[in-house]
Amino acid sequence: MPSTLRNTHSALRCAWHALCRSDEVSDKPRSFTLMNEPYVVWRSPSGDIRVFIDRCPHRRAPLSLGSCEGDSLRCSYHGWRFDADGLCVEIPALGPDATLPSRAQLAGPHSIFESHGMVFVAPEEPLTPRPQLAAAGQGDFLRGDLPVMVTRGSAGLLADNFLDMAHFPFVHGNTFGAGEEVAVPHYTVTRDGYCFSATYEHLFANREDPGVLDGRRPLLQTRRLTYRYTAPFHLELDIEFVDAGGSNVIGFFLSPQDDETVRIYSSLWRNDLDGSLERMAEAVDFEIAVINEDLALQSRFAELSIPLDVTTEIHTRADRTTLELRRILADLVSASRG
Ligand code: FES
Ligand SMILES: [Fe+2]
Helix, strand or coil, rough: CCECCCCCCCCHHHCEEEEEHHCCCCCEEEEEEEEEEEEEECCCCCCCEEEEECCCCCCEEEHHHHHEEEEEECCCCCCEEEEEEECEHHHHHHHCCCCCCCCEEECCCCCCEECCCCEEEEECCCCCCCCCCCCCCCCCEEEECCCCCCEECCHHHHHHHHHCCCCCHHHHCCCCCCCCCCCCCCCCEEEECCCEEEEEEEEECCCCCCHHEEEEEEEEEEEEEEEEEEEECCCEEEEEECCCCCCEEEEEEEEEEEEEEEEEEEEEEEECCCCHHHHHHHHHHHHHHHHHHHHHHHCCCCCCCCCCCCCCCCCHHHHHHHHHHHHHHHHHHHEEEC
């Protein structure tokens, strides 16, 4: 088996991927590329998301240049009209009552679902579970979306980077990494099929806590970090402030566009901001700065693929999450071959 996984590896077709954000979809068809395949996406008047390959079966024009008519989509080239299931229901050049070719049918991904303000597709029958954001959907969380970021990169390496704990003081010296412990605490990884989670607690200086300023709590407080991973490229980091209360959740969905390009969909959920949109906007700006610190390195890797043969690299006990990532992706590649 190939020992690395690139963005367009065929095994990734048997998995869920973030295609776009819900608010990027309207009644005006739009094209999004996933693993070299363009998809046309629109929302029908009934509110359902429609997703098909962005290529008319007639003369292969991009359907995203067409227009929606009620629940159907009309191609901009010769006006063929396709219903909600992708079946051609009108060919203007043949006049009314014509017999339409049975092959005039749009192809689509195997499955679609919308959740957490995202549209996910599985090009072929998915082996992996639907991505969940365990912490995010609950209660009184405020949500802040980062702008969609497009970068040169490997989705596998960007997932690796999100799960990596040892780079904070070195890469994030201008944001949250300043003063972070260099040593990674002991932690264990709990795997469940194509998912895993890892939790650890550590002490940190909580300079944002008003309770520190008025002497109710000490500066050094406990923070519990839980990483949750769902193959291939869905990640969540839940940061709980054990002493001061409250949680920050970072959702990170990587959408591989082609072998050199990834779209990053990241959102924050916080319940520690007293509902302040202003503070959320600051948190989003801070997170953008953090990701840009990562991308300055990640976009420069010569080899845009993640090794699946675990003997290729050196792993230490500080790398348990990223080692598990490689094992799970390798398992997905094996399983996709049946
Ligand atoms: S290419 Fe779409 S109708 Fe002809
Ligand atoms: Fe980072």
